[in-house]
Amino acid sequence: MREAVVTQLGAPLEVREVPVPEPGAGQVRVRLEASGICHTDIHAANGDWPVKPSPPFVPGHEGVGVVEAVGAGVDPARIGTRVAIPWLGRACGECSYCVSGWETLCERQRNTGYSVDGCYAEQTLADARYVVPVPDGVSSVDAAPLTCAGVTTYKAVKVAGVRSAERVAVFGIGGLGHLALQYARIAGGFTVAVDVEAAKLELARELGADHTVNAAEGDPVAEIRALGGADVAIATAASPRSFRQAFESLRRGGRLVCVGLPADGRLELPVFDVVLKGISVVGSIVGTRADLAEVFALHAAGRTEVVAQTRELEEVNDSFAEVLDGRVPARLVIRF
Ligand code: NAD
Ligand code: ZN
Ligand code: ZN
Numbered sequence: 001m002r003e004a005v006v007t008q009l010g011a012p013l014e015v016r017e018v019p020v021p022e023p024g025a026g027q028v029r030v031r032l033e034a035s036g037i038c039h040t041d042i043h044a045a046n047g048d049w050p051v052k053p054s055p056p057f058v059p060g061h062e063g064v065g066v067v068e069a070v071g072a073g074v075d076p077a078r079i080g081t082r083v084a085i086p087w088l089g090r091a092c093g094e095c096s097y098c099v100s101g102w103e104t105l106c107e108r109q110r111n112t113g114y115s116v117d118g119c120y121a122e123q124t125l126a127d128a129r130y131v132v133p134v135p136d137g138v139s140s141v142d143a144a145p146l147t148c149a150g151v152t153t154y155k156a157v158k159v160a161g162v163r164s165a166e167r168v169a170v171f172g173i174g175g176l177g178h179l180a181l182q183y184a185r186i187a188g189g190f191t192v193a194v195d196v197e198a199a200k201l202e203l204a205r206e207l208g209a210d211h212t213v214n215a216a217e218g219d220p221v222a223e224i225r226a227l228g229g230a231d232v233a234i235a236t237a238a239s240p241r242s243f244r245q246a247f248e249s250l251r252r253g254g255r256l257v258c259v260g261l262p263a264d265g266r267l268e269l270p271v272f273d274v275v276l277k278g279i280s281v282v283g284s285i286v287g288t289r290a291d292l293a294e295v296f297a298l299h300a301a302g303r304t305e306v307v308a309q310t311r312e313l314e315e316v317n318d319s320f321a322e323v324l325d326g327r328v329p330a331r332l333v334i335r336f
Pocket of ligand 3 (some may be wrong): 004091092093094095096097098103106107
């Protein structure tokens with residue numbers, strides 16, 4: 001089988017031929033049909049974050065495919081079913097976070113495509129308990145971006161507690177942002193889309209954004225304040241400047257949801273404003289298996305649209321460049 005491997009942080013990925021792995025106890029082997037390229041994979045390959053992955057490793061945590069083999073202790077009836085392999089590769093299942101619906105905060109979690117090999121591969125192994133069934137009404141190419149970009153922004157909207165008629169500003173209309181907009185609308189919010197690429201703003205309008213702001217040309221803070229300010233700002237762009245703008249665009253009582261993970265990201269906040277304006281700042285990391293099942297249910301019911309183009313595994317390095325250049329509408333998905 002073929003896989004794309006990071007052999008050295010910051011170096012191009014290598015596509016190589018390796019033996020098909022055998023599932024261990026509690027694992028499934030999945031033959032991938034689609035594997036989304038999340039911006040996180042680029043951060044991983046570059047070693048952008050404080051906790052770095054150790055090469056060699058296979059990135060990818062938006063994997064969707066068919067279970068073709070199971071290890072000891074896994075019901076063989078699962079063979080032939082279609083599953084999604086998310087960022088939360090596994091968690092301990094017993095800590096206070098795991099048992100209270102916050103498995104995404106488990107301190108003993110392993111992350112797909114970061115601390116365990118991921119989905120830029122024709123076949124991969126996954127923990128049978130942490131893969132999520134994909135319903136028939138959702139294609140594999142659509143399911144892939146939903147597996148991280150979808151569940152992450154669905155959770156961000158939940159964490160923000162968006163209520164109908166609130167104004168939700170989404171900063172960054174990429175893989176995550178184009179879905180954040182849609183979940184904010186499903187929750188009943190009015191939406192403002194902010195990006196630095198005209199094509200992303202055009203896409204946002206097609207997806208029903210009420211307002212768009214090009215942060216490369218105009219001032220999103222002034223424009224959003226002129227509308228009355230944002231009740232919720234969801235920061236998905238990997239740009240510290242964009243986080244500051246998201247914060248400054250809030251009205252009193254507003255909530256900033258930090259989602260993007262810029263390299264060396266720092267956010268300095270004026271305590272006086274945070275206190276007097278009653279601002280909440282919250283971090284949001286992916287979503288649980290239950291959240292992902294809800295994301296799939298919404299998509300199967302026709303409530304969301306995934307905007308993606310497909311690529312070959314061999315095109316992975318060019319695909320990273322396309323994402324970094326902002327030329328992608330809105331997600332690239334490796335199709336096998
Ligand atoms: P992406 O590259 O698809 O989208 C980023 C978007 O931001 C692009 O449309 C780009 O044009 C836009 N942008 C860039 N600079 C901007 C600026 N200054 N102002 C406004 N828009 C700007 O990336 P993605 O896959 O959507 O991921 C975004 C970030 O979220 C990454 O840092 C990724 O690691 C992180 N992420 C976080 C989680 C989480 O659970 N918190 C999950 C997945 C990804
Ligand atoms: Zn991701
Ligand atoms: Zn745990």
